[in-house]
Amino acid sequence: NKYQIAVIPGDGIGKEVMEATISVLDELDVDFDYIYGIAGDECNEEHGTPLPQETIDIVRDSDACLFGAAGETAADVIVKIRQEMKMFANLRPVKSYPNTKSLFENVDFMIVRENTEGLYIADQEEETEDGAIAKRVITREAEERIIDYAFQYAKDNNRTKVTAVHKANVLKKTDGLFKKIFYEVGEKYPDIDTEDFYVDATAMYLVTQPQEFQVVVTTNLFGDILSDEGAGLVGGLGLIPSANIGADGALFEPVHGSAPDIAGQQKANPIAMMLSAIMMLRYLGENDAADKFDAAILKVLSEGKTLTGDLGGSATTMEVAQAVKNAL
Amino acid sequence: NKYQIAVIPGDGIGKEVMEATISVLDELDVDFDYIYGIAGDECNEEHGTPLPQETIDIVRDSDACLFGAAGETAADVIVKIRQEMKMFANLRPVKSYPNTKSLFENVDFMIVRENTEGLYIADQEEETEDGAIAKRVITREAEERIIDYAFQYAKDNNRTKVTAVHKANVLKKTDGLFKKIFYEVGEKYPDIDTEDFYVDATAMYLVTQPQEFQVVVTTNLFGDILSDEGAGLVGGLGLIPSANIGADGALFEPVHGSAPDIAGQQKANPIAMMLSAIMMLRYLGENDAADKFDAAILKVLSEGKTLTGDLGGSATTMEVAQAVKNAL
Numbered sequence A, B: 001n002k003y004q005i006a007v008i009p010g011d012g013i014g015k016e017v018m019e020a021t022i023s024v025l026d027e028l029d030v031d032f033d034y035i036y037g038i039a040g041d042e043c044n045e046e047h048g049t050p051l052p053q054e055t056i057d058i059v060r061d062s063d064a065c066l067f068g069a070a071g072e073t074a075a076d077v078i079v080k081i082r083q084e085m086k087m088f089a090n091l092r093p094v095k096s097y098p099n100t101k102s103l104f105e106n107v108d109f110m111i112v113r114e115n116t117e118g119l120y121i122a123d124q125e126e127e128t129e130d131g132a133i134a135k136r137v138i139t140r141e142a143e144e145r146i147i148d149y150a151f152q153y154a155k156d157n158n159r160t161k162v163t164a165v166h167k168a169n170v171l172k173k174t175d176g177l178f179k180k181i182f183y184e185v186g187e188k189y190p191d192i193d194t195e196d197f198y199v200d201a202t203a204m205y206l207v208t209q210p211q212e213f214q215v216v217v218t219t220n221l222f223g224d225i226l227s228d229e230g231a232g233l234v235g236g237l238g239l240i241p242s243a244n245i246g247a248d249g250a251l252f253e254p255v256h257g258s259a260p261d262i263a264g265q266q267k268a269n270p271i272a273m274m275l276s277a278i279m280m281l282r283y284l285g286e287n288d289a290a291d292k293f294d295a296a297i298l299k300v301l302s303e304g305k306t307l308t309g310d311l312g313g314s315a316t317t318m319e320v321a322q323a324v325k326n327a328l
């Protein structure tokens, strides 16, 4: 069984963290064919588009895609792939690891973010006489799908509670519907507890009681904001992976961007990209390889000897990769 | 000079923190006439509306309004007052105090939140065949006004930088306009530095480098979310006041809600309401009284002897008020 993996390193540190991650994947007992695709700012300069059709096709034809980072054109690349490929579920784990700048211990929850609608539909904005208007689109179909995904995720991962996040006191129709669907779907999962919070309150609770969360389900932009807040809580974006999953395919990417300030200097922390690759392994059903890779990263973090600058160390990107390989 | 102050205690702990705060105001060398108004859940039950016209009139006829908290009907009360009274600027200080659960020291910034539009216009939501749509309305007039307010605030308060927060990579038209206006207005204030961040990145930076912020200006819902996150950072909502300011009037309220779980038990921390009253005193130009009140609160917090449960103490709401009066 040889997996076809679409690899899109993209811009800036995307290239470096991808190289580091692939070097570890190559040591695992799983066979991959890598098909490289281009996307992002550089691609835009050279080819006049940040996301050539060819790249989309590579993603479509793959078993899974690894994505590094894109620069200024990130929205045009990643939002478009998510929507074209109907990758409706964006999974963003928030987990505290040892030897990081995490503000808390024992934080471990999953943000399940709706990935196709909300305020993210590009042609739903228009200029008006006195400014502009954006439409926040909420459909029963998409929200039911993501909420069901969140409950199923909880069930499959021995989690006992799902928290819905919305602003139904102000957005009475859109988020009123979201909240209603949440409790409807929840009834299909009697063993899983349900609760719902306003998004503003949640932004506070994440800082005051992050250990209380298990699985959070929310609309697109709220998920974007809360997952970056979660990243800050557990020590920054160098450690946050994500998965974009749909019926037609899946893409795995670190939550961080292309970081032009440190690009090309071997300073980037490859762990977010590696954790994304681990999510990919689990998606492919390669749980043994995933466990092994995961344990190696935990070992490197626990030892605290080979860390990049963002974690207070001075190791290079490839030195971290080497340490992880040694720990396998 | 006697000030007419509209007082709306509202629901739950709103009543208690208001009583505590007024008892301190009464000790200051400023003359107030209090005109009480009703609003909120209880009002709704008794009068069939959470916000009677009479209450709006009381606010309109006052020099300033003190508002406690409303329960389930909060959105219908407070959003309506803000919009009816054109209170376009919502000021939300985030400041670390001693003996609190603040995660950081030396945090001191002001969030200037647009208060009249964005996703907060009630009649801009509609049901559709497959769900619902909300319109995020951004006008040049309102955003120019709030951005200018933020720069003016920075100038008046010896702040050297204003940070704009938006999601212009996705919301290219609405937040693209907001960002453009930000830099246009910034040019009128050459002594003040400018920077802009995406809202997701900001949600992270608030946790990783909150000391870097001085004045943050943003649209309505982002300001709502970020200010609650800020509250979490500095130890919770018991300490976060806010001001709603417009050409026709001003209203001062704690950011916390009516907290039905602890209502009527004298457990509520009155300091957010007191700090709101201090913002009112400054708005009225009563800076000496404001300084005195402020210093008394700081003394009570620094001594750490008379604190409510949220700060790890066991004092009652009125005991905190008494301690503040003693410290005047």
Ligand SMILES: CC(C)[C@H](C(=O)O)[C@@H](O)C(=O)O
Residues within 6 Å of the ligand: A074, A075, A078, A079, A224, A255, B169, B170, B200
């Ligand atoms: C680059 C941007 C469009 C994107 C988003 O907002 O979804 C990013 O912030 C993310 O969270 O993956």
Ligand SMILES: CC(C)[C@H](C(=O)O)[C@@H](O)C(=O)O
Residues within 6 Å of the ligand: A169, A170, A200, B074, B075, B076, B078, B079, B224, B255
């Ligand atoms: C009660 C609610 C409508 C309100 C808001 O969202 O503005 C509150 O959260 C606030 O921040 O004052």
